[in-house]
Amino acid sequence: MLVALGFTLIFGVMRIVNFAHGEFLMLGAYGLYVFMQMFGLPFGIALVLATAVTGVLGVAAEQLIFKRLVDSELGGMIASLALAISLQGTVAAVFGVDELAVERPVTGAFHVGPMTVPRDQLLAAGTALLLVWVVYQVLQRTSFGLAMRAVAQDRDVARLQGIKPRRIYAIAFGLSCALAGAAGALVAPLYTVEPYMxxxxLMKAFIVVVLGGLGSIPGALMAAGMLGLIDAVVSVLAGPTAATLALSCAVLLVLLARPAGLMGRA
Amino acid sequence: MTVSAFDRRSLLAGLLATTAVGGAAHGGNSILKIGVISTLSGPGATWGLPIDGAARIAAQEINGRGGLKVGGERLQIEIVAYDDQYKAANAVTAVNRLIDYDGVRFILGPIASVSLSAIKPITESRKVFLFPNSWSPTVFQDARYVFRISSTTREFLPKAVEWLQQAKPGISRVATLAPNDETGWTSQKVQKEIYGKAGYTVVAAELFERQQTDFRALVTRILAEKPESIELDTAPPATAGLIVRQAREAGYNGGFTKFGGFDVAEIVRTAGAENAEGIVGILLADPTSESWSRLKEAYATYHKNEASDFVTLFYDAARILFAGIENAGTIDDPESIKASIEGLSPFPGSLGPLRWGGKENYGIDHQLYTPVFLTEVREGKGRVISRIETA
Known part of the structure; x- marks a missing residue:
C-alpha cells in the first residue's frame, strides 16, 4: 500500500512512471540493515533514519535526473529503468548478492482461536496504515497538500496561484521515495534484504496503481485492499499460483469495465 | 507473485555478468577460456557463486604451475562467467555468447534445470562440454557431452529417508514444498515417489514462486493437513529459512528435513537459530573437512559470501575437466576429450575417490557419484550425522 501510494503520487504530480520505485524500497531496507545491524541503533530510530535517507536520495534523483523529464512519460520510464538497474548494481557491488537478515523488533504471534497473527507483521502493517493515514491527511488538509493536488490537476492554473511546481516536484518525489523507503524498512525484518527485492x-504496486487509476490515491488504496484480499483468500484456498491467476483475472475484468481504473480520470 | 512484463534483471545481467576478459583477446594462442553459466544473483546465488569461485580457484592453481599442458603447449586458463539468474532465456543468451563470441568449448554449470534444458540442444549440436549440477532426470536425454558432477536426489534420497525412518520412527505424515519450476517439479516428483515407497503418507505437495517471501498462506494450507515433518526439498536455503520461521510462528511444532540443497548458515540466518534447531539436511561436502576449509579461504578472494558445499563439487569438476583435456592432449577433438574424461574413474576428488556411472538409470555413464553428508542443525551450527555413499 505504501509503495503503491508513492508510485501513484509521482505519476499524479509529475506524470512519471517511476520504475526505480522498487529500488527505493530496497534502499530503505538496506538503510535499516545498516543502521540496525552495523550501527546498532534501535528499530524505531533506524526506521526513521532509513526513511529519511531514502527520501533525501529521492530528492537528489529528482534534481539530478527527473526534473528534466516532467511530462515526458517515455523519457521518465527509460531514465527510471536505468536508475533501477544502476541502484541494483551498486548495492550488489557494495553489499554482495547474499540475502541479509535483519533482527526483528518483536517476535512471536498472537493466537486468537484458529487465527495466528505474527507480532512483527502486525507492527509493520499498523505502522504502514498509520503512515498512509498521515500522508492522506497531509494531502487533504494542509496547504502543501492542496498545492500538490493543484499541480497534479492543472499545473498552469496552480502556477497562476503562486505555486512553484518545480518545488512541488522535488518534495513529491522525495516524499514518494521516503514512503517506499519506509515500506522497505518495515518489511526488512519480516523477510530478507537483497539487491533485487x-x-x-514494484510489480504489485504497478498493478494496484493501474487498477486504482493512475494518479488516484483513493483508487490505489482501494485497489491495494481488494487485491490483497483476493491474494490472501485464493492463496489459502487454492495455492499461490491460483492466486496469481485470480489477481490477473480481477485486474482484466475491472479494466474491461473501467479502462481508467477504479477511480482514475479517463 | 512474479509478474515480469519488463524484465529488468535480464538487462542487469549485461552489467553484472562477471566476465573476466582480460589479457589477450579471445582466440589468443596461449589462453584457454572456460565458461561458467550460473546463478550469480538472486535466491540461487548461494549455489551459483561457488561455481564461479571454484572454477577460478582451480584455474589459478593450473596457471600457478605454468598452465595446462596440452600437447607441447602450456595454456593459461581464463574463466568467463555469465549470470543466468535461474532463467532459461538468460542461459541461452549466455551460451550463445560463450560459444560464438568468447570461443568457449567447456562450460561449468548451470545449476538450474530450466537453463540446462534450454541450452543443451545448442551445446550438443556444437559439441560443447557441459558440467552441470541440475537434478533433472532428463539431463542426459539426447546428450553426449554432458557430465553431471554430483549425486542427486535420485541417488541419495532413499538412504536419507531410511535414516529418517530409523531416527524418527513416530513420523508418518510428510508435507513437501518446492519451487514452481522444472527443478522443483522434478525433485518433488522424486521426493513423493521415494517417501511413498518408504511407507510415508505425503499429505501435501506444494509449489511456490522463487521470488516469494511470504509463505503464510502456503503454510496455512500445509498445516491444515497436519504433517509431522515438512520436507523443504530444493527451496533455496534463505527461502527455506523464511518458510521455517513462518511455519513455527503459525504454531507448527513438527520436524523439518531438507534433502535437497542445504546451507546451514543461510537457513539459520533467515529462520533464526531457535527455529532452525533440529533441521536435518543433506550437504554435498563435509563441512569439517580440510579441503572445504582450504577452498573457503581461497574462495574469499573472489566473492564476499561464504562458500557453500558447491565450491567443493565444482572445484573437483574443474579439476576433472582440466585432467581430461591434459590427458587427451588436445582442445580441438571433442571425442578424444570425452573419452579421456570418461576414463577418469576413479578420480582423486576432495571427498575421496569419485566414479562415473549411471548407465543403468540414465543410459550413459556420465553421472559422477559423490558422497553426501547428513547434517543436523544444532545451536546454529551444522553437525554431521553420517556420510552416505551413493555409488
Missing amino acids: GEEP
Missing part, C-alpha cells in the same frame, strides 16, 4: 513489490 524491489522488483516484486
Whole structure:
C-alpha cells in the first residue's frame, strides 16, 4: 500500500512512471540493515533514519535526473529503468548478492482461536496504515497538500496561484521515495534484504496503481485492499499460483469495465 | 507473485555478468577460456557463486604451475562467467555468447534445470562440454557431452529417508514444498515417489514462486493437513529459512528435513537459530573437512559470501575437466576429450575417490557419484550425522 501510494503520487504530480520505485524500497531496507545491524541503533530510530535517507536520495534523483523529464512519460520510464538497474548494481557491488537478515523488533504471534497473527507483521502493517493515514491527511488538509493536488490537476492554473511546481516536484518525489523507503524498512525484518527485492513489490504496486487509476490515491488504496484480499483468500484456498491467476483475472475484468481504473480520470 | 512484463534483471545481467576478459583477446594462442553459466544473483546465488569461485580457484592453481599442458603447449586458463539468474532465456543468451563470441568449448554449470534444458540442444549440436549440477532426470536425454558432477536426489534420497525412518520412527505424515519450476517439479516428483515407497503418507505437495517471501498462506494450507515433518526439498536455503520461521510462528511444532540443497548458515540466518534447531539436511561436502576449509579461504578472494558445499563439487569438476583435456592432449577433438574424461574413474576428488556411472538409470555413464553428508542443525551450527555413499 505504501509503495503503491508513492508510485501513484509521482505519476499524479509529475506524470512519471517511476520504475526505480522498487529500488527505493530496497534502499530503505538496506538503510535499516545498516543502521540496525552495523550501527546498532534501535528499530524505531533506524526506521526513521532509513526513511529519511531514502527520501533525501529521492530528492537528489529528482534534481539530478527527473526534473528534466516532467511530462515526458517515455523519457521518465527509460531514465527510471536505468536508475533501477544502476541502484541494483551498486548495492550488489557494495553489499554482495547474499540475502541479509535483519533482527526483528518483536517476535512471536498472537493466537486468537484458529487465527495466528505474527507480532512483527502486525507492527509493520499498523505502522504502514498509520503512515498512509498521515500522508492522506497531509494531502487533504494542509496547504502543501492542496498545492500538490493543484499541480497534479492543472499545473498552469496552480502556477497562476503562486505555486512553484518545480518545488512541488522535488518534495513529491522525495516524499514518494521516503514512503517506499519506509515500506522497505518495515518489511526488512519480516523477510530478507537483497539487491533485487524491489522488483516484486514494484510489480504489485504497478498493478494496484493501474487498477486504482493512475494518479488516484483513493483508487490505489482501494485497489491495494481488494487485491490483497483476493491474494490472501485464493492463496489459502487454492495455492499461490491460483492466486496469481485470480489477481490477473480481477485486474482484466475491472479494466474491461473501467479502462481508467477504479477511480482514475479517463 | 512474479509478474515480469519488463524484465529488468535480464538487462542487469549485461552489467553484472562477471566476465573476466582480460589479457589477450579471445582466440589468443596461449589462453584457454572456460565458461561458467550460473546463478550469480538472486535466491540461487548461494549455489551459483561457488561455481564461479571454484572454477577460478582451480584455474589459478593450473596457471600457478605454468598452465595446462596440452600437447607441447602450456595454456593459461581464463574463466568467463555469465549470470543466468535461474532463467532459461538468460542461459541461452549466455551460451550463445560463450560459444560464438568468447570461443568457449567447456562450460561449468548451470545449476538450474530450466537453463540446462534450454541450452543443451545448442551445446550438443556444437559439441560443447557441459558440467552441470541440475537434478533433472532428463539431463542426459539426447546428450553426449554432458557430465553431471554430483549425486542427486535420485541417488541419495532413499538412504536419507531410511535414516529418517530409523531416527524418527513416530513420523508418518510428510508435507513437501518446492519451487514452481522444472527443478522443483522434478525433485518433488522424486521426493513423493521415494517417501511413498518408504511407507510415508505425503499429505501435501506444494509449489511456490522463487521470488516469494511470504509463505503464510502456503503454510496455512500445509498445516491444515497436519504433517509431522515438512520436507523443504530444493527451496533455496534463505527461502527455506523464511518458510521455517513462518511455519513455527503459525504454531507448527513438527520436524523439518531438507534433502535437497542445504546451507546451514543461510537457513539459520533467515529462520533464526531457535527455529532452525533440529533441521536435518543433506550437504554435498563435509563441512569439517580440510579441503572445504582450504577452498573457503581461497574462495574469499573472489566473492564476499561464504562458500557453500558447491565450491567443493565444482572445484573437483574443474579439476576433472582440466585432467581430461591434459590427458587427451588436445582442445580441438571433442571425442578424444570425452573419452579421456570418461576414463577418469576413479578420480582423486576432495571427498575421496569419485566414479562415473549411471548407465543403468540414465543410459550413459556420465553421472559422477559423490558422497553426501547428513547434517543436523544444532545451536546454529551444522553437525554431521553420517556420510552416505551413493555409488
